[in-house]
Amino acid sequence: QVQLVQSGAEVKQPGASVKVSCEASGYTFTGYYVHWVRQAPGQGPEWMARINPNTGATNYAQRFQGRVAVTRDTSITTVYMDLSRLRSDDTAVYYCARGKYNWNDFDYWGPGTQVTVSS
Amino acid sequence: DIQMTQSPSSLSASVGDRVTVTCRASQSISNYLNWYQQKPGKAPKLLIYAASSLESGVPSRFSGSGSGTDFTLTIISLQPEDFATYYCQQSYSIPYTFGQGTKLEI
Numbered sequence: 016q017v018q019l020v021q022s023g024a025e026v027k028q029p030g031a032s033v034k035v036s037c038e039a040s041g042y043t044f045t046g047y048y049v050h051w052v053r054q055a056p057g058q059g060p061e062w063m064a065r066i067n068p069n070t071g072a073t074n075y076a077q078r079f080q081g082r083v084a085v086t087r088d089t090s091i092t093t094v095y096m097d098l099s100r101l102r103s104d105d106t107a108v109y110y111c112a113r114g115k116y117n118w119n120d121f122d123y124w125g126p127g128t129q130v131t132v133s134s
Numbered sequence: 135d136i137q138m139t140q141s142p143s144s145l146s147a148s149v150g151d152r153v154t155v156t157c158r159a160s161q162s163i164s165n166y167l168n169w170y171q172q173k174p175g176k177a178p179k180l181l182i183y184a185a186s187s188l189e190s191g192v193p194s195r196f197s198g199s200g201s202g203t204d205f206t207l208t209i210i211s212l213q214p215e216d217f218a219t220y221y222c223q224q225s226y227s228i229p230y231t232f233g234q235g236t237k238l239e240i
Contacts, residue, residue: 077229110178118225125177
């Protein structure tokens with residue numbers, strides 16, 4: 016069965032960086048995008064980025080450009096999301112999600128990783 | 135960015151009711167519209183993709199319609215497990231954006 020397993024919760028100080036991992040299993044890793052979506056407390060989801068695991072090509076939301084980087088390691092079917100220069104309003108649950116190449120709906124989601132930014 | 139506006143923001147209903155949630159895009163998105171259900175503390179779950187296609191395993195009491203800028207999610211014969219928050223999402227252009235959500239309450 017399709018599974019996306021994410022790394023554990025993180026607490027970071029303002030200005031620091033965080034790296035969240037997402038290990039995929041149960042499907043052909045290179046056959047789907049992996050997206051990153053975050054959700055701040057009490058807010059709706061917000062799309063951040065996607066990666067094509069086959070080519071490594073990435074797309075980022077403009078508001079995160081220069082602060083976010085998504086990479087993948089096909090040998091261990093894992094995608095990573097790096098977010099730098101953290102601010103308090105980056106406190107959120109960060110999800111990875113699988114997306115179809117032709118549609119970009121998110122049909123499987125990881126359980127989420129809580130990232131808390133606090134001094 | 136394409137803005138997605140949902141209405142209502144909250145909705146009270148009873149088991150067995152039929153409810154409709156509306157989503158409007160700030161520009162035409164063809165049928166690149168998806169609907170999700172989210173329960174507290176859980177990841178969103180895909181219900182409908184391509185405006186009207188039911189995701190595998192989702193009960194047939196859920197349906198979607200619309201194209202262009204106006205879309206609806208309809209749930210017939212509400213079940214207790216349907217009380218949750220619902221989000222629309224456009225997958226027409228990056229950045230993919232979500233509506234603000236509709237909380238369905240008993």
